[in-house]
Amino acid sequence: MFDRLKERGFEIEFRSHAEAILGVDFPEVAQQLEGVLLSSTIPIEEIIGSGGGETKGTQRLRNALAAHDWRKHNFVVQRIIDGVEREAQSHEIDHVKTFDAGTIALEIEWNNKDPFFDRDLENFKRLHADGGISLGIIITRGATLQESISSLVRRFAEDNNVNSHDDMDRLGLNPTRRQIREVMKRVTRDRNPIPFRDAWTDQFVSDKFGMATTHWSKLQDRVQRGVGNPCPLILIGLPSSIVTFGESQAVVQQLIDESGN
Secondary structure, three states: OOHHHHHOOOEEEEEOOHHHHHHHHOHHHHHHHHHHHHOOOEEHHHHHHOOOOOOHHHHHHHHHHHHOOOEEEEEEEEEEEOOEEEEEEEEEEEEEEEEOOEEEEEEEEOOOEOHHHHHHHHHHHHHHHOOOOOEEEEEEEOHHHHHHHHHHHHHHHHHOOOOOHHHHHHOOOOOOHHHHHHHHHHHHOOOOOOOHHHHHHHHHHHHHOOOOEOEHHHHHHHHHOOOOOOOOEEEEEEOHHHEEOOOOHHHHHHHHHHOOO
């Protein structure tokens, strides 16, 4: 199951018998998700241009799921005693699909603060306990992607001859005053100054893709502590191979236009 994703470097982990549940009750889901994820790419320009936020590539992934009827849904769980509502809780999930055998919930955490994992896993746990979902899926940055972010950003800087903030202006990048100040501190300091592109790369990555954001090891921290248990879970880590270089501007623009945003 998910063999082609594994060959491409995607990390796949099953929790609480999720693999058996998927294989028996939802055989079409693995094929559907595999097809969507295998076609997913993110040009490096989107990562840089997004400032670390949700890229157009992530939005295209969301749109591809929506095309297969994975829609946003707000679950409302009510407690009623003698016909009187005593309590109601709502749980909004970005991607939900119902099949004959049950309902599956899916969240994409490209680059949020890592406590969003707690929210997602607790939502899955409660919805599973209440019979709302059969299993939950979380897609996030995989270990290889997280480990490669600095080298990917550095390669972009090298490919585009980024050696000053003027070069960033040329590329349409607009750092904040604080970011400019922090970069220039390291470039102009008397002791051990470093090249601009190194300082900019370090600042960009630490600001936007730091350890306190949503990525594979932070998700592992949660599930190993039992957060979300006993809801069956499928965890998917996006590999560094989804980031592409050398796309023409026309291709990048076409991908952005296709994202619908």
